[in-house]
Amino acid sequence: MILAKTGNEAIAYAMKQINPDVVAAYPITPSTEIVQIFSSYVADGEVDTEFVPVESEHSAMSACIAAAASGARAMTATSAQGLALMHEMLFIASGLRLPIVLCVVNRALSAPLNIHCDHTDSLASRDSGWIQIFCEDAQEAYDTTICAIKIAEKSFLPVMVTIDGFIISHCMQRIEVLSDEEVKSFIGEYKPNYNLLDVENPITLGPACLPDSFFEHKRAQAEGMNQALRYIEEVFKEYKERFNRELFILEEYHTKDAEVGILCMGSTSGTAKIAVDNLRGKGYQVGLFKLRVFRPIAVSYLQRSLKNLKILGILERMEGLSAFGGPLFNEVRSVLYDEPERPIIISYVYGLGGREITPEEIEEVFLELLSLKNKKRENIEKFRYINVR
Amino acid sequence: MSNTGNANEESKKECLIISWKDLTCGALVRDLKRIKENKTGTWRSLKPIWNKEKCVNCYRCWMFCPDGAVIIENDRVVGINYDYCKGCGICAKECPKKVQAIIMEREEK
Missing domain, CATH: 3.40.50.970 (Thiamin diphosphate (ThDP)-binding fold, Pyr/PP domains)
Structure with a gap:
């Protein structure tokens, strides 16, 4: 029905x-x-x-x-x-x-x-x-x-x-x-x-x-x-x-050939799918990872899916107030620590207190990640914010 | 449930915990014998002294005791089980004023 x-x-x-x-x-x-x-x-x-x-x-x-x-x-x-x-x-x-x-x-x-x-x-x-x-x-x-x-x-x-x-x-x-x-x-x-x-x-x-x-x-x-x-x-x-309805632990959207990825949770993944479609239409190889299960942390899924990326942006709808990013950023980053090849990982805090996030803003994040993917990881600012004045 | 213990196996064991693998799920105690072995009376700093001569067998102490430590035999109060009495003094408080069959004394350690 x-x-x-x-x-x-x-x-x-x-x-x-x-x-x-x-x-x-x-x-x-x-x-x-x-x-x-x-x-x-x-x-x-x-x-x-x-x-x-x-x-x-x-x-x-x-x-x-x-x-x-x-x-x-x-x-x-x-x-x-x-x-x-x-x-x-x-x-x-x-x-x-x-x-x-x-x-x-x-x-x-x-x-x-x-x-x-x-x-x-x-x-x-x-x-x-x-x-x-x-x-x-x-x-x-x-x-x-x-x-x-x-x-x-x-x-x-x-x-x-x-x-x-x-x-x-x-x-x-x-x-x-x-x-x-x-x-x-x-x-x-x-x-x-x-x-x-x-x-x-x-x-x-x-x-x-x-x-x-x-x-x-x-x-x-x-x-x-x-x-x-x-x-x-x-x-x-x-x-x-x-x-016949599929539920994912970690859903992937256009990630097979992607060097650049974004990982997020909740409704923003729907917005990010539009951003991926728009950029794919322009020939960019970008993909989205929608993490569904945060506890327990889906270690094997995250390792398998993320290790081959060049750069990953983690969209986090929380300010961790830790002086080193929020829990989603830190845990996903920690999960990849043992991988010999692992992506550069950047934290993007967004949407606090209901601040709207648009497909255009997520496209900008993808483009920023594309511009950073070949830089030395130690020279990149890890902690970024989307649409904060 | 895997690796979180089996209730039946657990209840057969008399000994104290050996490994987390032997535990019941959720810190549940099915074997009440083990609870009896845990003599909580050692916490007591005050001790109720029951006076057989004064007691009128109204059972107020028995009803109010939170640890079931008032011993009743053949419908009569016969004493306090000091293995489990924590010395809270509720029995002395609830004993009718005119009767005063229970008084609290400092526990000698």
């Missing part, structure tokens, strides 16, 4: 078809609509979900944790300050290995106050032990939300699915949706690892682990993330086989 849906509506629709046991949420711009629409589904009896309108995002994640620990499928959505307020509970969800799915509508973190898109909120949660999958558009958000349930439940890791605030969350697009039955059969019955409410089989959850055992628990959790890419691959593969 083909529908016209905004990014938020697409995610809410996916949630309806998933029919989770518990949704606990607190509204925040620009993710509000997801839970607002979902609460209508609850009120209209279209889902069986227990909807918990809590008093804060900290409580939203806490309620999801309790629900998931009790063997329920739990979901929520948030943005920016809401995700920051959840921060403490994010680590508890992942440490208890609870397969919660959280839809993050990316928005800049205050201060100064801003409600528009950048990736600071989810990237600032990068070390919380959650899988993070960035989406380009409403279609990808719909498909990825459904897959996220399965990825979380296979890996026993919580998953964040992200879309760009307003750009995707509030933009109406054509999407193809599956039938309710197809979604139901794809995600299947949830088989929880444990159930805190099972009085016949009592357990202790969240025990104190002091210096004699905490380290081992973290090492085991790290192994969960080490294995996670395999589960993402499995679920994406099955999704393609069943519904």
Whole structure:
């Protein structure tokens, strides 16, 4: 079926078809609509979900944790300050290995106050032990939300699915949706690892682990993330086989013969595809890499795809405030460190607080990269900005 | 789940953790016997002293004890389990004022 849906509506629709046991949420711009629409589904009896309108995002994640620990499928959505307020509970969800799915509508973190898109909120949660999958558009958000349930439940890791605030969350697009039955059969019955409410089989959850055992628990959790890419691959593969829709871990656009590439995440990849088309039309060999999975970092994919480039521009929608670039730049650069031949890598910070980025600006970046590709890497300024006055 | 431990294997083990590979997923404890071995009473700085003569068996101490450390046998309070009592003093506080069957004393180490 083909529908016209905004990014938020697409995610809410996916949630309806998933029919989770518990949704606990607190509204925040620009993710509000997801839970607002979902609460209508609850009120209209279209889902069986227990909807918990809590008093804060900290409580939203806490309620999801309790629900998931009790063997329920739990979901929520948030943005920016809401995700920051959840921060403490994010680590508890992942440490208890609870397969919660959280839809993050990316928005800049205050201060100064801003409600528009950048990736600071989810990237600032990068070390919380959650899988993070960035989406380009409403279609990808719909498909990825459904897959996220399965990825979380296979890996026993919580998953964040992200879309760009307003750009995707509030933009109406054509999407193809599956039938309710197809979604139901794809995600299947949830088989929880444990159930805190099972009085016949009592357990202790969240025990104190002091210096004699905490380290081992973290090492085991790290192994969960080490294995996670395999589960993402499995679920994406099955999704393609069943519904003929391909989801990528690292999508490549005209990269086969490219010496010059740009890597980015989220909606900007759509803009960059237009820039690639325009430059290809003029005979430039340029290509785009759209990174979808930021956690776990897709090491093998990045190494295989990027090592033969001459120069790579990383478009980062976050100012890392590290005096050495943001997390996307640093991690991709680090992944390529062991390659004997590796591209020059330049960080381009763009689009903070919803600053628009155009195909023309991305074409300029490509042309700049082309002019730099034969220079000595030590002479090139690595940290650049797009459209900052 | 690979490399993150098997619950059944884990529950057979009596010994302390050897390797991260032996752990249950999510720091879960299925084997409650191991919890019993972890005697949390060593944290105590104050100790409840229960007086059999004064006790009226109202069970308020038993109901409020957060660690289940009040021992009941044949429907009567018979004492405090000092292996797990953390010395929080809730039992002494909840014991009716007219009864005062539990008082807190400084723990001798």
